[in-house]
Amino acid sequence: MKITTPTLLLDKQKALRNISRMVDKARRNKVRLRPHFKTHQSVQVGEWFREAGVEAITVSSVRMARYFANHGWNDIMVAFPANVLEMESINELASRIKLHLIAVNQETVTALAQGLQHPVQLSLKIDTGYRRTGILATNYAEVDAIVKLIREQEKLQFAGFVVHDGHTYKQTDADAIQTIFNTSVYQLHLLRERYKAKFPNLQLSIGDTPSCSIVENIQGVDEIRPGNFVFYDLTQQRIGSCAFEDIAVCMACPVVAKHPDRGEIILYGGSVHFSKDVILQEDGSSIYGRVVELTENGWTESLEGIEVVSLSQEHGVVKASPELFRKYNIGDLMYVLPVHSCLTADLMQGYLTTEGEPIEHLTGLPHRELNS
């Protein structure tokens, strides 16, 4: 298959290896792996997980849940504070799969109780330090009140507590990530103890890729929900969650111009392809992607002396050393590791494996195919 426009390449062998490592780690630690599918959003990549023994998944929207439910997934958690405006879609899903929702306040619990026609699993999202959303782990009065409210509702089955430690993304120190993980587990453990008399089967679930990649002994929780690890990216490499060689997606971008006066190469590949996510360097400069070279069955590690330094809507600007500048010609393809694989995949609307197989992505599908 000849590549002529920006294309997201997927190294299936690397993705399979990333999946297999996380599956093994979960088995070793006797925790359930409920991978977050928002990274790949692809029914085919989902099948690779199924073949590795995964049965329960996480998604970030009701639309995504419907897509995977339409492809045979029957145990799905929507790991986003339940949006009560989508009651009709929630009911449709709850009528046919084991649906898990998340609440962070009493208003949502009340609205769900009023609108639900089928039982759903409901977990409380706990904030153990990220401060994006969730009930503060020490706000026992609020947790007590919500748990009491859930108990009174026929259609709500109180399932446990979930955490997403997004603040691990600000770390580059494995010890710091281990401490964040330990702190969350400690706080979740106290919550479970508090309610175990009335709810003996409460599940503790934790979610971020840095913790799940870096922590070796995942003790004290029942479930992990990492997502990004299936592809990884430059952000995860910088955090220390993965090596360059684990990054399983790579953009192929046509070279359209060269500017020898400033050592810059212009790619067809901009913010509508990569997203504007950036890595800020210690010297204050920004990196929007790192360049690799294609090999017979994949690509090399990232090259030194060449990087994507700026993006506009369709243009990518690459700064290159004189030697690498000379290597690229107009009409060549340049291969770029993305800063944030989830957002790049969301924009690209599909993949091409390095073996030439097209792989679908939810955003590339017309909405009507999702309503069946």
Added chain:
Amino acid sequence: MKITTPTLLLDKQKALRNISRMVDKARRNKVRLRPHFKTHQSVQVGEWFREAGVEAITVSSVRMARYFANHGWNDIMVAFPANVLEMESINELASRIKLHLIAVNQETVTALAQGLQHPVQLSLKIDTGYRRTGILATNYAEVDAIVKLIREQEKLQFAGFVVHDGHTYKQTDADAIQTIFNTSVYQLHLLRERYKAKFPNLQLSIGDTPSCSIVENIQGVDEIRPGNFVFYDLTQQRIGSCAFEDIAVCMACPVVAKHPDRGEIILYGGSVHFSKDVILQEDGSSIYGRVVELTENGWTESLEGIEVVSLSQEHGVVKASPELFRKYNIGDLMYVLPVHSCLTADLMQGYLTTEGEPIEHLTGLPHRELNS
């Protein structure tokens, strides 16, 4: 139509007014308006331009050109350095419309000459100060060489010089934008003089929304190619290209959580909806959107004391004054003006007018519908 998930609202009356103002300005100045359609990427919005008398358009990709060609547009410029890997698609388009391409180097001219089966208009992209891509305006040796090369090619019709002054986006001073415009016109004028003996009909074309919005006397060029002005956004308001009341698109986002301890409201609406484009404030803080209230036939100006301060994949975090914090409840919709309307529209894959009419966007269409 009940809104239940993040939805991009389009105020048709504002868009029509923005279109009509630019059409009038072009007529007054006797320049051709060749609007850039990459902002809206919508066949229906395109029709509003056609009804205002527009016949020639600009796009940023061959795919976008094909979409509009399939809907009756016959004079299309792809304002991106020609990607010679797409020769097959270029030929298909050139066989049925008046196609304008852009070159910034000799290699591209040579490759086009070898691959083209039908005549195309070719302009040279000149860099008059932005330093993204283009031939430096004072690099006469290079322009001479490329012009000579074009003259020798049967299928290439040398059309003129185009500029995109993207550096106006860094300005908030109307005088600075006027000076950037004057400088570009001066340099383009010299280029035209240089070649007018051999090419008496060379066209000068200039492109950015800030210049085209702020400069009143658009003298010295033949054509303007602004795009963003159809919707405008917070970036343009900050530059001074428009007032808040001219912004014609607005995101409707469900409120899913409230955190009274820090005055933060969580929206269903994140970087996969808005894009990560940001406005950096003088105090170092970041703004990802400003909040308005819906009115009977549109929305208010942006409210003081409430703004989107952070985005992750699906979450938007809104910081609100105590008074505004109290006004919003779980399950409400919040209405947010985007930082960059082009990228938000590209992600949202479609619009809903304030009168309830769905409007399509190229990215929401399956690829196969584009190949007809």
